[in-house]
Amino acid sequence: MDLVSAIFLVAIIIFSAIIHEVTHGYAADRLGDHTARYAGRLTLNPLSHIDPFGSVLLPLILVMTGSPIFFGYAKPVPYNPYNLRPGRFSEAIVAGAGPASNAILAILFSILIRSNLLPSLAQIFFLIVVVNVMLCLFNLVPIPPLDGSKVLEALLPRSMQYGYAKWRRSMEMNPFIGMLLVVVLVLVLGDTYSNFIYSIASALAGISG
Numbered sequence: 499m500d501l502v503s504a505i506f507l508v509a510i511i512i513f514s515a516i517i518h519e520v521t522h523g524y525a526a527d528r529l530g531d532h533t534a535r536y537a538g539r540l541t542l543n544p545l546s547h548i549d550p551f552g553s554v555l556l557p558l559i560l561v562m563t564g565s566p567i568f569f570g571y572a573k574p575v576p577y578n579p580y581n582l583r584p585g586r587f588s589e590a591i592v593a594g595a596g597p598a599s600n601a602i603l604a605i606l607f608s609i610l611i612r613s614n615l616l617p618s619l620a621q622i623f624f625l626i627v628v629v630n631v632m633l634c635l636f637n638l639v640p641i642p643p644l645d646g647s648k649v650l651e652a653l654l655p656r657s658m659q660y661g662y663a664k665w666r667r668s669m670e671m672n673p674f675i676g677m678l679l680v681v682v683l684v685l686v687l688g689d690t691y692s693n694f695i696y697s698i699a700s701a702l703a704g705i706s707g
Contacts, residue, residue, distance in 0.1 A: 504561040510629050511557045511570040514603060516547045518596040518633060523575040525595035529588050531581035539575045547572040566692035567684050568629070569636050590652030593645040600634035608702035628699040635695065636684070642669035642676045 520542060523534030534540055539547070548554065549572055557570035582588040607623045607630075610616065616623075638646040647666050654662055669676045684691055700706070 501562075504558060507561050507568070507625060507629070508554065508557045508570070510626055511568065511633075512544065512548065512553050512572070514600060514626070514630050514633055515553060515570050515572040516542060516544060517599050517603060518637070519547055519572045519575045521595045521599035522592055523577065525592045526575075526577035526582065529591065530583045531577050531579075531592075533577050533581065534575045537576055547575075549573045566688050567632065567636075567695075569632055587652050590649045593648035596645050597634045597637045600630040600637070604630040604634065604699070604702055608699075608704070611703040611705070624699065624703055624705065627703050628695060631699045631702070632695045635698075636680075639680050639683075641680050641683075642666045643673040644676070644680060647676075 520540060523540050526533065527535050527540065552571040552573075554570075557568055559565075560568040577592060579589050579592075582592065604627045607626045611620050611623050611627070614620075637644050638649065640646040640650040642665075647669075651659060651662050651666060
C-alpha cells in the first residue's frame with residue numbers, strides 16, 4: 499500500500515476511534531456521570547482525542563507492513579462508574595456504546611453502498627465499513643481492558659459474576675497484559691480473522707466475494 503493510501507486509511511481509523519470514544523462519554527453522561535463533559539471530551543474535535551501512538555503511529559505501522567489486521571484507538575474518555583445510575587447494566591451500557599457506534603457506522607455506510615447514490619465513493623465507503631466492523635469486533639473481545647469484558651460481566655449469571663469481576667479488575671491494573679493477550683490471539687488467527695472481518699463487511703455492503 500502506498501503512503502497516500504495508508505494515510506487515508508489511518509484517517510478513517512482515527513475518525514472511527516474518536517466516534518467510539520465520544521459515544522462512551524455520551525452514554526456515561528446520559529447515565530449520570532458527567533466526567534467526560536467536565537473534561538471537555540464530548541466533542542468531535544480530533545485534538546481532544548488523538549493519542550500519538552494509538553491513533554497515528556500504530557495504525558500506520560500496521561497498514562504499511564501489510565498486517566492482516568489494522569486497528570487503532572483514541573485517548574480513552576474518562577468516566578467514573580460510581581457516578582452512574584445504579585443498575586446491573588449501567589457500566590455495560592457505557593462499555594457497549596463504543597462498539598455499538600462502530601456497528602452503526604458500518605451499517606450506515608453499507609446502506610450508502612447498497613443505495614448506489616455515490617458510486618464513485620463506494621470504495622471509500624467500503625473501507626469505512628471494514629474498519630468499523632474490525633473495531634467493533636476487536637473491542638468486544640471479553641479480555642480486559644477491552645469493552646467486551648464489561649459487557650460480558652453484566653451478562654454472566656450472578657454465580658459467575660463475582661469471580662469474573664475480580665479477575666477483570668486485577669487485569670485492568672495491568673492493561674498491557676490483556677492487550678498483549680488479545681494481540682497475540684489476533685495474530686495467531688491472522689488471515690482467518692482478517693477474512694472473517696472482510697466477509698462480514700462484504701455481506702453488509704452487498705459485495706460478492
